[in-house]
Amino acid sequence: MVDLKNIKTILATDCGSTTTKAILIECINGEYRLTFRGEAPTTVEAPFEDVTRGVLNSIIELEELSGKKILDGEKFINTSSENTDGIDIYISTSSAGGGLQMMVGGVVRSMTGESAQRAALGAGAIVMDILASNDGRLYHEKVKRIRELRPDMVLLSGGVDGGTVSHVVELAEIIKTANPKPRLGMNYKLPVIYAGNNKAQENVQDVIGDISDLLVVPNIRPTLEEENLKPSRDKIHDLFMEHVMAQAPGYNKLMEWTDFPIMPTPGAVGEIIKKISEVENISVVGVDIGGATTDVFSVFNGEFNRTVSANLGMSYSICNVLSEAGVSNVSRWVPFKIESLKLTNRIANKMIRPTTIPQSLEDLKIEQALAREALKLSFIQHKEFAVSLKGVQQERTISDTFDQKMSGETIVNMKELDLIVGSGGVLSHAPRRSQAMRMLIDSFLPEGITQIAVDSIFMMPQLGVLSTFHEKAALEVFHKDCLIKLGSCVAPLGQYKINQDLLQYEISTDEKKYKGHLKYGELLLLPISSGKYSCVIKPNRNVDIGFGKGNDFIGEIYGGEVGIVLDGRGREIYFSADENERINQILEWSHQTNEYNKEEINV
Amino acid sequence: MSKSYTPGLKVVRDAKVSKERRLPLKGNVHVNIDDIVSSDTIIASTEIPGNVQMINIANQLNIDPNQIENCMLVKINDNVEKNQLIAQSKGLFGMFKTDVKSPIDGKIINVSNITGQVVVSEHPIPINVDAYIPGKVKDVYNNEGILIDSIGTFVQGIIGIGGEKQGKMHVLVDNPSDKVKISSITNSLKDKIVVCGSYIDLEIYKKAKSIGVKGIVCGGIDYNVISEILGYSLGVAITGTEDTTTLILTEGFGNINMALKTFNILKENNNKDVSINGATQIRAGVLRPEIFIKSDGSGESKDFKENDLVISIGSIVRVIREPYFGKIGKISSLPYELDQMESETKVRVAEVKFEDSTKKIIPRANLEVILSS
Structure with missing residues (x-):
């Protein structure tokens, strides 16, 4: 067993169903930080049928980027006092081989x-x-x-x-x-x-x-x-x-290479989500949207739940998203006219060539439309599953007469939710962070005031397995390099009349005071960077922002890399039935939230 | 250097092909190492357990589960016939006995004195595995199956439906961009495997199926048509068990021409015996649909190695995503730095020179090496 005190350089890989991701964590000035990241296609399939090929390729990319030698042929170089090359420990997670x-x-x-x-x-x-x-x-x-x-x-x-x-x-x-x-x-x-x-x-x-x-x-x-x-x-x-x-092909070899047992990827992500909730004492929803599956994790009042939507993903099962959500629900997010036949063929071609990436903006918008529906469906499944124990006898008093809860009700309470963390290629690798924030808001529909974050480069699985034996290293990297706080979303509950005044807001930063009104149907972005700011939100008397109708919020709110989104689109979001109006609606939301280049918005 | 692998599909002549033929459960292998087999040779067989029926004897005889052994007239592993008496209550003073009869012909496989249930299994269902491709037996896996080696033309498609089929191949068009006419689908194509060039629609597929065409190979088809053929939306690309005319797409969904090289190689083998399989599994352990035509073995056999799938300068590639989907070109440069696409995605790219001499920057992930000879 390796002595934790002597661990200065950690190599961690995650063998996904599509790509194998390698990260290098180094202890610099007493603090663990992510230094480099490499990736390569996973090689469990013919002609390679050996997962270690992809692992080695991802490590070779790390070597190229870092200028550090990690491998001597197919063996790891161990660190030594006279040599800055090498690693102290190697760990891995895996979801390849069908999990x-x-x-x-x-x-x-x-x-x-x-x-x-x-x-x-x-x-x-x-x-x-x-x-x-x-x-x-x-x-x-x-x-x-x-x-x-x-x-x-x-x-x-x-x-x-x-x-x-x-x-x-x-x-x-x-x-x-x-x-x-x-x-x-x-x-x-x-x-x-x-x-x-x-x-x-x-x-x-x-x-x-x-x-x-x-x-x-x-x-x-x-x-x-x-x-x-x-x-x-x-x-x-x-x-x-x-x-x-x-x-599974090549795993015997991989198991010999790792210093700690290989964990299933979702199990490792669950570990790190539990840690965040525990350390910060908050309720968290985490999502990891992959090529084949989407995992949703939640911790409410200390209770952890995980669901896996086995056939909701962005490549292998992208057509299942289309089929479950329906073409109309997917295309409502697409800000241009496209024939349904063309749209379905394009999506189906992604299914059969799952490792391709969107080169054109049009393709990116289609993928992000699908991601919204995949996330939404997965979250619905999660809410149905994350319930209190069924069959438990409830003791009730007279005070419960008007507030009776049944056993088996969902424990996912959107008004109590403090933080949504998104992970997985389509979120972590979105060209703009505002796109990730929009996808999470549009699919999870947070209510009241909720912080939104993403896993910067999809390293939660590796940090999850690291947290099982080296919590300090895992949490340091998690806070400094992994979690990117995008900002907060303020969303009134319910539906109203178009253009009805919903609330007044006033948020003070060191440089500026943001003040104004939010109307029904509007989506506004206040570009307020990371930090905690004093905030007053005064909803109109029939509007609830999570504290009861007409009740004000006076407190602190978090900014982030994207900012604070004021979402007046209602819960559920209202879409116009007229196609041209709907497109204009989406373009306006994109424009307001800086989702795409202004000149490209009209693609 | 790190390597960029691509999901290249094989389109090769004189390829050395090894096929594992395995039983779903252990059974008997009927051939030996070095035996020559044809595609329809039965190489192994086994029996899978028959369907079961459960009889709640304790309920029917109104006794406790732990008493049922006293009432059973048959034992575990006994064969029984339909309506054979299998259990009987003791009755009252030897009278008023209640009978339980077997609902099926089969075998008693379990008698439980905890649940009071008896399980009768129908007779086992025989399963035969054929060789699928002609060739020589390279290896025998005890009681499980064999490995067959063969040399021939091997073409992989991108997706298919339907399982293994064998028959004579008939190329219906002159060019890979030609669309087959419905009038070309005639009764003479019964039991054939037809090559249709570019795109086919539902009408053509249905007619071919009604005639008894065993398989269709074409460039593309609409995704919605596949759903109509299957009767459900194809959510994940795991196929092969469908009981229908096997369909293999060489390029993808939509109105796409078959790649010239693929078309030419198939045309060369017009009227030859082919083995095809539409089974596709695009998930871990990817399986692509395939077409195999045994050659006479006079050509030099080729094996593909890991490095053949690495993109390098000079590699012939096909773009597999919009906006240049389907175009074929040659890698002219492989910049080291990440490049920003129109979508603002920063990726590793390749510069590709197309057949019309234009050069474009394409994400490496959107390229497929064309493995051919």
């Missing part, structure tokens, strides 16, 4: 089934299906489904401790009957983690002990009121390394 694909099972779909899903998602897996005693499918349909999906791993839960045994055993019997073969490699037994009723452990062992590699962990839902996800998540991480990664 970790799991099936989960529980007796009641909305209770133990969802708890199992939460555990799997939290560990960074894609949940292919939830098997439940009450999911409405017949026995043979479930068997067929398991056989077809061939998951990498199964997490079986069900029943509270001391609860139902027969239903849990029935699920085990279904797995036994299906006897699924793992997706990768024919010669090893399917790993099954049992995290259900402790009284059924022996029975489950009897049923599937022979046909699977069964591992028993403490119950995921020991009582209805309690969820215990950690043992299952930890076991999933272990098995991910031992089974799944070991089968």
Whole structure:
């Protein structure tokens, strides 16, 4: 094990499904900073079929940019006192090879089934299906489904401790009957983690002990009121390394190279989101929009949730975004006229050549239109999933008569949300930061006052894995080099009449006082740089900016690289039904927020 | 130097092609190393478990699950016939017995004294795997499949639908920019694999399918047409299991001409036996649709190496994204510095000299090396 005190140079890679990103973190004057970054296409596919080719290429790019030698052939050079070349430690995350694909099972779909899903998602897996005693499918349909999906791993839960045994055993019997073969490699037994009723452990062992590699962990839902996800998540991480990664092309070699276990990319991003919320004591929503999937993370009142929208992404699954959102919802964000046939063909061509990038402004605008819809759909899915535990008995007093909350309600409260962090190519690499800010606002529809930030160059996965053993280095880099605070969004809730006065604002910076009115339908940008500024917002009496109708906000607000956006477009955003008017609307919003070059806005 | 790889598609003569043919589950391999196989030789077979039916015996006999073994008339692994008595209650004084009969022909695979359920499986379904391409058996994977080596023309498409097909290839047009007429799709094309040059529409596809054409190779098709053929929107490009006439696009979606080199190489093989597969998986472990035509082996076989996919000065490339989508040119310079595009994106670029001698700066990521011979 490496001594943390001696770590001065850290090399970290993230092997994504499209590109492999390498970053170099160095300790300069006692402070850890990101110094260089390189990237190269991921090489899990033919003709290379070896993930380490892409890793080496991304490192070679780092070497070229930094002028520092890291590799001696295919071996890392270790730092030494007489040589400034080399590294002290190498770590990696991975989502290549399709990530970790799991099936989960529980007796009641909305209770133990969802708890199992939460555990799997939290560990960074894609949940292919939830098997439940009450999911409405017949026995043979479930068997067929398991056989077809061939998951990498199964997490079986069900029943509270001391609860139902027969239903849990029935699920085990279904797995036994299906006897699924793992997706990768024919010669090893399917790993099954049992995290259900402790009284059924022996029975489950009897049923599937022979046909699977069964591992028993403490119950995921020991009582209805309690969820215990950690043992299952930890076991999933272990098995991910031992089974799944070991089968993917080139990973055996990569595993030998790394000094700490390789983490699934989404699991690592989740780690860093949790850290931000914990250190700053705020509620956070994070999103990582990738080529194939979009992950959404949230922490509200200390409760962490992650969802993965497996087929909402910007390249491999871009057509699925089109299909789920509908052509009209995508094209409403496009500020020019384009035939639907031409639009769909262009988008489909991105799907089949996923590594291409938009060269023309027109193409960029189409991609950013799609990103808005992909983010929006993913966030809707997240809100539906991030709910309080279902099935919990609520104790109510007379004071709750008019404010009764059901179990199973979403815990994502937009008015309480303090910070949205965006990550992933389309956000981190947007040519202008204002574009990233607009995409996040247009899709997440923050209410009240919310800070917006992006991962500068998409390094949250690497920092996530770093945070598991070197929190200081991870947080220093995160605050200084990773997180770019774009500013804040002030958005009244609800819908009003066009041009109706919504609020008055007054924000004072050292140089200038920003003062004015916001009308319904308007989008304004105040170019206020990073820092905290005193602010007074006085909404009209029927307008709510998150503190109740007509209630003022007097306090501090954050500026940022983009500034403070005053969003009077309503929640949901109002679009004109007339195409020409809609285009003008979008062009005006773009103009106001400095989204594109002024002369190019009319492309 | 760092290397820029591109997702080059192979369009090659006398290529050495190795194909793994694997069973979905372990079974029997019927050929040996060095055997010569034709595309339709069955090289391995296995059986996949039949569909299952679950019978809740405890409920039907109104007994506790832990009592069902006393009432079972058959054991695990016993074969049963439809309507065969498989369980019976003890009744009252030997009378009023309740019977449970098997709903299907099959085998008892589980009797659970915890859930009180019995699972009967239908007879296994046989699966045969053919060689798909003619060639020589290079390796045998015990009980799993084989590796076949062959030499021939190998053309990859960009996306396809439908699975493996074999048949005689028939080129329907004279030029890669020609569009095939509906009147050219005649009954004589039944069981053939047809090459259609440029773009086809839904009407042509439907007619070809109704005639019994096994496969179609063309430059492009509208995305919406693919959705209509499939009956659903193609959200992610994972295909190959569709039970339809196999379709392979060589260029992409839209009205696009087939690349001249691809067209010429296919035309050279007119009326030859071909193996095609529309299966595509554009995700990790990319799989592109393919066309293979075995050669007589007199040419010199070629292998492509990692470096063949590296863009270098002089590489022949095709632009694979707007605004120069489909144009072919030669790399004239590879600037080291990042360059700003019209979209304001800063990227690594290449200077490409097109066939009309104009030069344009294109992001390297938007280029595809043309691997050909």
